[in-house]
Amino acid sequence: MRRIIATVCLIFLGSSSAFASGFSIYEASVRANGMLGAFSAYADHASTIFYNPAGLGGMEGLNISAGASIIAPRSSFRNMTPLAPHGAKYEMKEQEFFVPNFYATYEITDGLTAGLGVYAEFGLGTEWDQDWAGRASSTKASIETITVNPAVGYEIANTGIGTIRLGAGLRAIAHGTVELARAVTDFTPEGSFSLEGDLKEPAFGYNLGIMYSPLQEVTLGFTYRSSIEAEFEGEAEFNNLAVGFPETARGGTKIEFPASYVVALNVKPIPNLTLEADYLWWGWSSYDELVINFDQPIPALASPESPDGSRINNPRNFEDSYQIRFGAEYSQFGVEGLTLRGGIAYDENPIPERDVDPTLPDSDRIEFSGGLTYAVSDHIEIDAAYIFIRANQRKVEDTRSGIDGVYNTYANIPSLGITLNY
């Protein structure tokens, strides 16, 4: 067992960033992926630590789940700026992000279960060619995070009105990096700016949850995840910028990762069939600006807001958004040990048209999933899932970045994992 955990930790250290609406990642469990994240009233899996820690309450024995998703987003941009021919097409560089997850729960006493989750709940990765039309806005943007989430849950079984479960956890962003790069076109020859920052210190938040089952077949769930403010610091480089810039500087930025809550309903209308519907709210309005502070004045960056140029302020103006997720699970297909899942979701993007830029060409999405679990033995189950995300074509005009055009985005997310129950 110790060896498995050690291996998982090694995988985490090598993990990379990802891509979802805003820059959240909801693919935190292979089993939940199969139901497209409609999982906050599901309870019966170790990954409930992320989806609703109340689900820990009453979870028996020792449960371990480990898995990984590969997120493969693809975006294209068709130019409508005066910076390049009208309609010129640019492809975002193809990247695949390996996003692992790990959960373990242990029943301490009857009704009280503790657990630990490790996952990546926020991430982003976009990269464009060095000479593309929007290079002054972005050539690379990357955010990576790893959250460590210890949690406990407690079940109050006989309340007279049904079963109530409560849960709470501490969410610590324990590892994180930020990378931003773009061209500087206000000078000829053009230069470039990049910032590579690491998480300065662990950043903390929490999650809370409650589940209420008036009947055995019906569970209502609610969970809340706090926002987390994380500070990143690192080296800023100015390349090919001989006038008005230092060669390097220290730079730092703060990112407030948004709060969210989920209201969920899980119903088992007939034996072996589970249906769930989740409504998610994301507090993206907390991400209103991205400020980079430098440790020295940079004359070429002087602006009315920062006369000595030691600060760049990028307005982001994200808005709160929601997602609606539906999932289904059925386990009576005549194949012993096989459970199948499917899901569909609608994901509203948080970025107003004026603030869409190539660091995150976001758009409202429709998502589809399929998944399965196959029980190899009483203790070992293999989980697999596949998500396809189609973002609506998005035409943006009069944007703040000036990079007006049409974005098309889709993503494939296969995932594979294992669940052990003792």
Next chain:
Amino acid sequence: MLFNKHIAIVSILILMFALSCDDYSELEEDPVASGEADFSTYIAVGNSLTAGFQSNALYESAQKFSYPNLLARQFHAMEQFTQPLISDPGIGGRIELTSINPLGTTTNQQQGQPINQGEKPFENLGVPGAVLVDYANPNNSGMLKERATDPSHPAFNPFYSIVLEESELADDAPKIHDQVAKQEPTFITFWLGNNDVLGFVTSGGEGQGITPPSQFAQLYGASAQLMASTGASVVVYNIPDVTSIPFVFLLRSQLEQRGAITFNETSQSYQLVTEQGNFDIFINVDGTPQVMRQDDFLLLRAQSYFAQVQAGNVPPPIQPQNAIPDNLVLDGNLATQGVPDSELEQAAGAVAQYNASIQDIASSSGFALVDVNNIFNQIIANFQSNPESGGYQTNGLTLQPVPGSLFSFDGVHISNRGAAVVTNETIDVINEFFGAGVERIDVSDIPQGLPVVSE
């Protein structure tokens, strides 16, 4: 049994991969509404302003933001619009920034090379240095062939052979129009005539002469006839007033603002401010020292002269024998000189007559006219009434008629954003005149592209 289940699982996974689909849509937009015009073959005729010349050089990074190129982009006709690109730092000796605070510049001695000569013929036929006679070239009067092809000719200009096809210049009496006609344009922009007076101005009246206004009118009429014969829609630009370029007006007002010189209301003269008091400034006018008055302008080129004066290397121009050299001053003393002697009056008078001719000919030929002169004059007036925040307001920017903003570092040629402003003004005229629906450019999207020295 177990094996079969595995096959089932793998099959499902493969099926899900296969269901994922590719980028499904293409950008389909309505074509630009061109009204009575036809933008399908757009040819730009002009001089350095049309070529995208900036900061004393023609180079690719600036050519990309020439107003014809920006215009072609707004026509969505870019795939057909090519320009004679020259690698940075270009041909001419580019003025580059060496420091921001304090502001410093230097001239880059390196030269760029033409990079896409194989793409001839070009649609941007702007030739730096071109004069009006080059277009119609009646009676071979400007002897374009010699200036274009004979390096030993005193007025040799290398740009003609970079811009025009060799076969056109091989003609005994070549003219730019032949190149234009050969390309069967449906739409022409025509901005020639600046150099017919500008060379006189930038040399302080000492170099190239002014094309006589009557000859200008004749040449313009001949050019208009030729353009009309192509059947293309035509937009022409008039000539900005000589005092509306920073090369002419900026240095004097800068020196005034800095308190280095002052205008004495009583004596109606400009005076040098020194520790010993204020003394009249002398300028050299055709070999005769005269006191500097309201209508005498210090050309931007005199910057280094004043720096030398301040450093004590050159005696201050407060004695007749130390007068400011003629070629650094555009003199124009309205009150005391007859029109023929005053450089400013000669130039301003010529521009006014040129513009009257342009307006008449445009109107009788059915051409649209972009009144650049009026636009620039308004910008200057707005700026001079409020030097702190006046200028040209657009898209949340205030562009000032100074180098580094509307103008490039040479003080004569417009910058990237200046070109975007000219583009928008052109679009307004096109939309109005031809009933078209071309979209304006957001000027703030256009990078400044200020040339800086390389590391």
